[in-house]
Amino acid sequence: MDFSYSPKVVDLQKRLTAFMDEHVYPAESAYHHEVDANRKAGNPWQPTKVMEELKAKARAAGLWNLFLPESKYGAGLTNLEYAPLCEIMGRSHVAPEAFNCSAPDTGNMETLVRYGSEEQQRQWLLPLLEGRIRSAFAMTEPAVASSDATNIEARIERVGDEYVINGRKWWTSGAPDPRCEILIFMGKTDPDHPSRHRQQSMILVPMKTPGVTMERALPVFGYDHAPHGHGEVSFDNVRVPVSNVLLGEGRGFEIAQGRLGPGRIHHCMRLIGVAERALELMCRRALGRVAFHRPVADQGVTRERIANARILIDQARFLVLNAAYMMDTVGNKVAQKEIAMIKVAAPGMACQVIDWAMQVHGGGGVCDDFPLAAAYAQARTLRFADGPDEVHRNQIGKMELSRYMTAR
Template sequence: MDFEYSDKVRGLQKRVGAFMDEFIFPAEKQFEAEMDAARKAGNPWQPAPVIEALKDKARAAGLWNLFLPESQYGAGLTNLEYAPLCELMGRSPIGAEPFNCSAPDTGNMETLVRYGTPAQHEQWLKPLLDGTIRSAFAMTEPAVASSDATNIQARIERDGDHYVINGRKWWTSGANDPRCKILIFMGKTDPDHPNRHQQQSMILVPMDTPGVKVLRHLPVFGYDDAPHGHAEVLFENVRVPASNMLLGEGRGFEIAQGRLGPGRIHHCMRLIGVAERALEAMCRRALSRVAFGRKVADQGVTRERIAEARIMIDQARFLVLNAAYKMDTVGNKDARQEIAMIKVIAPNMACQVLDWAMQAHGGGAVSDDFGLARAYAHARTLRFADGPDEVHRNAIAKVELGRYLEHA
């Protein structure tokens, strides 16, 4: 395997990096100011003007929809080619959306590309690709341990030319955003099917359908993540056309495996960018502060942490590139162990590097002055999102043990 970036990728790296330096990083404070003003006005759930302006700039620069491998709709990049670009976006908390490369839209667009009908493409995929609407993914439920997705209790029941949906979901990221017009809902169509992985289905639910009610937003370590946010959503006798079903009844797990693989690796790519920026901040801080008669950078413990951070970041990067390579060459299903491995290592690595960076910054690190606290909150949640560490470790071990069972 060869992880050397092609001339095309190096050119895109340069362009994305320049765009980040010129437009994204300088806009971070403006974004926070706009969100603070919206909160004070009583409604943070509205688009930030600065983000919409950045989208126009990125589209004009030809830096739009850089994801979507093996698709006529994207930039024609493989997962391996997209990885270093996604990492650059991850260096800023507002870095992905201006390029139309933010979650959960990327995963939902990949789902529609792979499993949607031409009519679904026309109605929902194209507006998402244009960046004129946003989307959400409704899978996790508060009443059950959703780390085991077979526990899902929400129902999708056929009624003539429609399906009737009932259930309660939470951590439905993006549902608070007024631009969110469509969500992908996972529920049971056949709870008595003998194969528990064929009981579930996925279906498209427009947010304005009667019976869809956003109950509350869910803060993450005190952050509201506006205007995107995370919501608890109630579905009461929600009727949608039967044509909204994705791929067919009983194929929800099949779709989930196709959707979550790309979603997981994108999170990991961005986390490497988060960790790189944290290490940079740690080094700069350590070189500028004096404690006990020496620069913090001259303290042995600081140097050890800087060294370990560099090692951990590079380890994670190479594992992510390997997973991307496997996804491109053998497919998401056969790359499931590599995807599970990076989903464990990347969030844990980012949390550790951020923790060390916070220590180097002292008490101010737990405030919002340096952005480290918010970044840590985000990285820590990714040890749950798209499956908790424990589930991925179990999957890794099952694949590993399977090799020996075959020989036995």
């Protein structure tokens, strides 16, 4: 296996890095100031001029929709080729959206590419690819442990030529965003089916459909993440056409597995970028601060943490590249162990590296003068988003044990 980057990827890395230096990093402060100004004016849930300007520049620079492997809609990159680019975007909270490569839109677009009909793609995929609208994925429920997707209780019942939807979802990322026009909703169409994995279906629900109510925005460690955010959404006798179902009744669990693989690896790719920036800030702070008559960088414990951070980041990067390589060569299903491994390793690594960086920054590390506190909040949530650590570890353990059970 060869993890060296092709000339095409090296060129994109250079162009992407230059764009980040020239446009994205300088825009971070202005972006947050604009959101705060909107918040003080009474409504942080509105698009920012800063982001729309960044998106226009990125699209004009040809740095747009870089994901979507094996699709006519993407940039023609494999998962392995996309990994270092996604890492660069991960260095800034505002970057993924600027390049139209942010969650949950990327996962929803991949779902529509793989499982959507031509009409569904025309109506929803194309506007998402153009960055004109945003989307959300309604799967997790407050009343059940949604780490087990078969627990989902929301109902999708067919009545004539329509489906009637009832349920409550939360941590529906993007739902509070006024640009969110479409939800991919997971619920049970056949709760009595003998196979627990054939009870669920996925269906497209326009956000403005009567009966869909954005109940509240859910903050993460006090961050509302406006104007995107995460929402609790209720569905009360919501009616949509039968044609809105994805792939067919009883295929929801299958779609979820297909969607979450790419989504998980994208999170991990971005987390490596988050950790790299945290390490960079840590080193600069350690070299520039003096404590007890010498730079903090001269303290043995600081050097040890910097060394361990470098080791942890590179370990995670190679695990991610290996998982991407496996996805490209043998498919997502065969690569499920590698995907599960990075989903455990990358968030844990990022949390540790950011924690060390915060420690070097002292009080500054936990306030908003630096991006570390917000980065930690983001990384910590990814220890259970798209499946908690425990579920992935259990899956890895079972697959490892199966090798010896087969041998016996």
